Amino acid sequence: MLPAPDRPAAAPRHPTPLLAVEDLRVQFRTAAGEITPVDGLSFEVAPGETLAVLGESGSGKSVTAQAVMGLLPRPAGRVTGGRILFDGVDLLTRPAAEVRALRGPDMAMVFQDPLSSLNPVFRVGTQIGEVFRRHRGASRRQARAAAIDLMKRVGIPDAAKRVDDYPHQFSGGMRQRVMIAMAIALHPRLLIADEPTTALDVTVQAQVMALLTSLQQEYGMALVLITHDLGVVADVADRMLLVYAGRAAETGPIREVYERPAHPYTAGLMASLPGEQERLTPIPGSPPNLAALPPGCPFHPRCRYAVDRCRAERPPLRAVAGPGRAAACHRAEEVLDGA
Amino acid sequence: MSVIAPPAPAEAAPAAGPARRPGTARIRFALTVIAVYVAAAVVGPVLLAYDPVATRTADRLLPPGSRTSDGGLAVFGTDQVGQDLLAQMLQGARVSIAVGVATLLLAGLIGVVVGVVAGYFGGFLDGLLMRLADVQLAFPSILLAIFIAALLGPSVVNVVIVLAVSNWVTFARVVRSQVLTVRGREFVDATRTLGAGTWHVVRRCVLPACVAPVLVVATVELGHVILAEASLSFLGLGTPASTPSWGVTIANGRNYLAEAWWIATIPGLALALLVVAFGVLGDALRDRFDPRLKSL
Numbered sequence: 001m002l003p004a005p006d007r008p009a010a011a012p013r014h015p016t017p018l019l020a021v022e023d024l025r026v027q028f029r030t031a032a033g034e035i036t037p038v039d040g041l042s043f044e045v046a047p048g049e050t051l052a053v054l055g056e057s058g059s060g061k062s063v064t065a066q067a068v069m070g071l072l073p074r075p076a077g078r079v080t081g082g083r084i085l086f087d088g089v090d091l092l093t094r095p096a097a098e099v100r101a102l103r104g105p106d107m108a109m110v111f112q113d114p115l116s117s118l119n120p121v122f123r124v125g126t127q128i129g130e131v132f133r134r135h136r137g138a139s140r141r142q143a144r145a146a147a148i149d150l151m152k153r154v155g156i157p158d159a160a161k162r163v164d165d166y167p168h169q170f171s172g173g174m175r176q177r178v179m180i181a182m183a184i185a186l187h188p189r190l191l192i193a194d195e196p197t198t199a200l201d202v203t204v205q206a207q208v209m210a211l212l213t214s215l216q217q218e219y220g221m222a223l224v225l226i227t228h229d230l231g232v233v234a235d236v237a238d239r240m241l242l243v244y245a246g247r248a249a250e251t252g253p254i255r256e257v258y259e260r261p262a263h264p265y266t267a268g269l270m271a272s273l274p275g276e277q278e279r280l281t282p283i284p285g286s287p288p289n290l291a292a293l294p295p296g297c298p299f300h301p302r303c304r305y306a307v308d309r310c311r312a313e314r315p316p317l318r319a320v321a322g323p324g325r326a327a328a329c330h331r332a333e334e335v336l337d338g339a
Numbered sequence: 340m341s342v343i344a345p346p347a348p349a350e351a352a353p354a355a356g357p358a359r360r361p362g363t364a365r366i367r368f369a370l371t372v373i374a375v376y377v378a379a380a381v382v383g384p385v386l387l388a389y390d391p392v393a394t395r396t397a398d399r400l401l402p403p404g405s406r407t408s409d410g411g412l413a414v415f416g417t418d419q420v421g422q423d424l425l426a427q428m429l430q431g432a433r434v435s436i437a438v439g440v441a442t443l444l445l446a447g448l449i450g451v452v453v454g455v456v457a458g459y460f461g462g463f464l465d466g467l468l469m470r471l472a473d474v475q476l477a478f479p480s481i482l483l484a485i486f487i488a489a490l491l492g493p494s495v496v497n498v499v500i501v502l503a504v505s506n507w508v509t510f511a512r513v514v515r516s517q518v519l520t521v522r523g524r525e526f527v528d529a530t531r532t533l534g535a536g537t538w539h540v541v542r543r544c545v546l547p548a549c550v551a552p553v554l555v556v557a558t559v560e561l562g563h564v565i566l567a568e569a570s571l572s573f574l575g576l577g578t579p580a581s582t583p584s585w586g587v588t589i590a591n592g593r594n595y596l597a598e599a600w601w602i603a604t605i606p607g608l609a610l611a612l613l614v615v616a617f618g619v620l621g622d623a624l625r626d627r628f629d630p631r632l633k634s635l
Contacts, residue, residue, distance in 0.1 A: 071528045075462070097536075104534035117529040121547040130543070131533050182533060 016088055017044035018190055018222045019068065019107075025081030026060070026067050026246075035290040037063045039246040040082070042317070047189065050216065050223040052237035052254060054230060054269075056287045060246035061226045065194050069109050070099060086190070104135050108183035110212075112195040114175035118167035124151075124178045125163030131185040150181040154211060173204035177211065184215055191216070192224045197232060209236060230273060234258060239324065242266055245288045245298035248317050252325030262320045262327035262336045264303045297330070305331045362623030369620035376613050380436050383429030389583075395421030400599040416601045418591060427583050428606050434584040435610075438498055439565040443557050445503035446564075450510020451553065455541060457511065458518030469515070472508040480505040481570060488576035498577050502564050509560060513552050521548040551628040558624055562617030569610055585610050 026038040037060040045051050055061040066072050067079055070091065084091045086107065091099050111117035119127055128150055129143030138146065144163065151159035154177040167175055176196060183191055193212060197205035213236050216223045225233050233240070233254070240254040242265065250263040261267040268283040285302035288294070297315050300306040309330050317328045321336050329335060397408045398421035405413050407423070415424035453472075457465040475483070484501045491497040521527065527544045535543070571577035572586025580587055585606045592602025 066528075069528075069532050071531060073523070100534050100536060102534075103532050107532075109529070109532040111525050111529055113525060117525040119526045119530070119544055119547075122543070134539070135534060179529070182529070185533075 017085075018047045018087060019045040019224070020085040021064065021068065021082070022085065023082040024064065024067060024079065024084065026063050026072065026077060027080045028077045030076070030291070032291040037246050037290055038067065041243065041246060041248055042082075043241045043248065043251065045190065045222045045224055047222055048216075048220045049239065050213075050225060050237045052233035052240040053224060053226045053243060054228065054233070054240055055243035056228060058287055058290065059243045061243045062194055063246075064243070065109065065192050065224070065226055068192065069103065069107070070096075104131060104188070105186040106188055107190040107192070108186070108188040110176070110179050110183050110191065110193040110196045113199045114172060114179045115167060115199075117179055118175060120167055123164050123166055124170070127167075128163075128178065128182050128185060131182055135186055146185070147181075150185055151178070154178075154181045154184075154215075155207075156181075171204075172200050173208060176200060176204075176208050180208070180211060180215070184219065184221070187219050188221060190222045190224070192226070194226045195228070196225070198227070198229070205232065212236075230258075230269060242269075245290065245293060247298065248326075248328055249299065250325075250327040250329075251317070252322075252327075256322065256325065260321065260336055262325065262332040263299075263329045264305045264331075264335055265299050266327075267335055268302075297328075305329070305335060307331070362626045365619050365623040366627075369616045369623065372612065372616035373620065376432060376616075377436065379429055380432035384426070384433060387423065387426040387429055389422070389426035389430045393422065397421065400595065400602075402599070403601050403605070415605050416599070418588070418602045419595055419599070424588075424602060424605060427588055428585065428609060431583050431585045431588055431606065432609075434495065434578055434582055435565050435568055435586075435613075438495060438502070438568045438578070438584070439561050441499045442502040442506065442564045442568070443561055445499060446506040446560070447510050447553060447557055449503065449507040451514050451546075451549065453507065453511040454514025454549075455518055455545060458515035459522060459537075459541060459545060465515075468511070472511055475505070475508050481567060484567060484571060485574065485576055488571055493576055493579045495578050495582055498568055498571060501571070502567055505567075506560055506564060509556055510553060513556050514549050517549045517552050518545050521545050555621060555624045555628055558617055559621030562614040562621070565617070566610065566614050 021044070022042050024038050024041045025036065027034055027036050037058070039060075041060065041064060043051065043053075053061045053064070063072070063077070066077075068084055068086075068091070072078060079092055086102060091102075118124065122130075125144055125147040128147035129138070129140070132138035132143040132146045133140070148159050148163050151163060156162055156174055156177050162170070167178070170178065176199075180196075191212075196212065197208050200208060209232060212223065212225075215221070225237055227233055237254045239252065240257055241251045242249045242257075242263065244265050250257060250261065250266045252262075257266060258270065261270055265283070268281075271281040272283060274280060283302055288298050294301055294311070296312050297303070297306070297310045300310040303310065307330070313330070315328045315330045317326045318332070319325065320327050320332045327335075395408070395417075398413070398417045399419060401407065401413050401417040403414060403416040403424075405416060407413050407417065407421075411423070413423050413425070415428065418424055418427065453468050457468040484505045487501045487504060488497065491501065521544060524544075527540055530540055530544055568577055568584060569586035569589065572584045573590040575590070577586050578584045588606045589603045589610075592599065592604070592606070595602055
């Protein structure tokens with residue numbers, strides 16, 4: 001399988017990735033002690049590319065997004081290591097005002113629950129227009145016109161009328177469209193979508209995904225799609241990053257990884273998808289307890305490939321099987337061949 | 340489905356009228372009472388002139404419904420210096436309500452600022468401000484008011500300051516808890532991801548969410564404040580005698596309770612009715628707006 005010629009699939013080799021997360025470490029103080037939901041995670045996103053960040057609940061994928069957007073709940077959570085480079089600028093070391101100026105015009109985010117992520121006390125038109133008023137100094141009238149245009153663009157019927165409605169008057173899918181309208185208002189170069197379709201009806205999910213991808217192509221944004229739904233992103237994403245216990249388990253071009261996983265966890269997820277086989281094969285065990293991670297590879301208690309080395313030594317993310325692919329498994333080659 | 344459904348009683352229910360939101364009747368009643376008071380306070384003194392220093396000894400201690408020497412009707416009677424009690428009460432309503440509203444504006448301002456600062460920024464500042472509030476709550480507020488009033492001396496402005504100082508805590512605590520809830524909501528994060536700074540988040544996300552609970556608190560507190568103002572005036576620590584609030588009138592009537600019960604009793608009843616009306620209104624508003632009660 002060759003990478004598509006029109007797009008350099010090996011994004012990590014791109015001279016200046018739009019977003020580069022290097023060895024990120026996020027820690028939370030909890031009642032159960034210090035936990036590390038993100039522990040040495042690295043990934044890059046090239047301009048205009050779509051990266052799917054996959055993982056179970058609690059794997060650290062949403063915390064990573066929060067860290068990138070500067071939304072970690074203070075004072076419990078904090079970044080204790082690594083760098084987050086946006087366009088070569090380390091967001092963690094720059095002054096807050098400088099980073100804040102990037103949010104909106106350069107990077108934006110779409111959240112999981114579109115009802116709770118809209119302010120219930122303002123009309124949606126006001127909320128969308130707010131972005132233009134703040135960042136572009138638009139007048140009330142201009143902001144309202146821009147809001148109506150955006151609502152039309154994201155496929156809200158009767159936008160001129162609905163601009164004066166409150167969030168609770170919209171259906172779930174329409175609310176998510178409003179959220180997306182706010183996020184893309186200033187044509188950001190990076191859009192992080194944290195489970196953008198999870199709270200929506202199945203019929204609406206496909207529409208919202210289609211909207212996101214069409215907007216991405218129109219504006220040339222890089223899109224980071226965080227999800228636990230392998231199916232949703234299969235046709236949309238260029239590359240994928242599978243996160244387990246706050247670490248990268250496997251990364252690579254999404255089609256190749258889906259077809260020939262190099263990590264037992266990826267293989268297990270594929271086997272647990274409804275497909276040709278009659279019975280689904282679940283991954284044994286339960287997601288790791290972050291407060292009490294096993295030594296060595298965090299996946300070894302659930303892994304049928306586990307050997308003594310896996311229990312003792314944490315596998316680094318290493319290149320396997322072709323350009324742009326990497327897996328954090330001591331026995332990646334065997335997983336690739338067998339399974 | 341061959342089972343014949345019994346006539347559903349639910350169909351009959353809407354005939355009783357559309358479902359009312361909780362507390363509608365109580366809110367209407369209380370608002371009516373309060374509106375009458377406010378109208379009386381605004382219009383009354385214009386219609387019935389009251390001169391605080393005038394004395395008419397011929398008309399002393401006339402019972403309610405008497406004719407005065409100049410032929411007027413003393414609806415509520417006259418006091419120990421021959422002043423018409425109704426005129427005095429209308430003037431007093433002005434003072435009481437004005438002091439109450441001014442106090443709440445001041446206390447509300449202090450309380451909202453403290454609550455937002457404590458709740459939004461948290462940490463050391465939160466601890467300091469909330470311990471201060473705890474200390475003040477542990478101290479009887481009327482005692483504190485008496486203490487400060489004795490230091491500052493009687494005047495309308497001082498009464499407002501005194502009562503505001505002893506009432507900001509309720510606002511601060513309610514606002515703080517509201518801020519803590521709102522701060523963690525996703526739409527605040529969403530606003531931040533679009534480049535909003537602290538001030539913008541406070542103004543557009545936090546403060547609007549505080550409006551309903553603050554209004555509820557203010558309504559309940561308004562009754563308390565009017566009562567506290569009357570108490571201070573009764574004790575001689577509130578408004579000076581030249582500005583007759585209800586407390587002053589009641590205090591004047593105390594010495595004549597045996598022969599002229601109306602001087603202290605009628606303003607007392609008026610005061611009680613207003614305080615009850617505010618209490619009812621506050622409770623009804625809380626039933627309607629307090630999300631915690633709704634989920635019970």
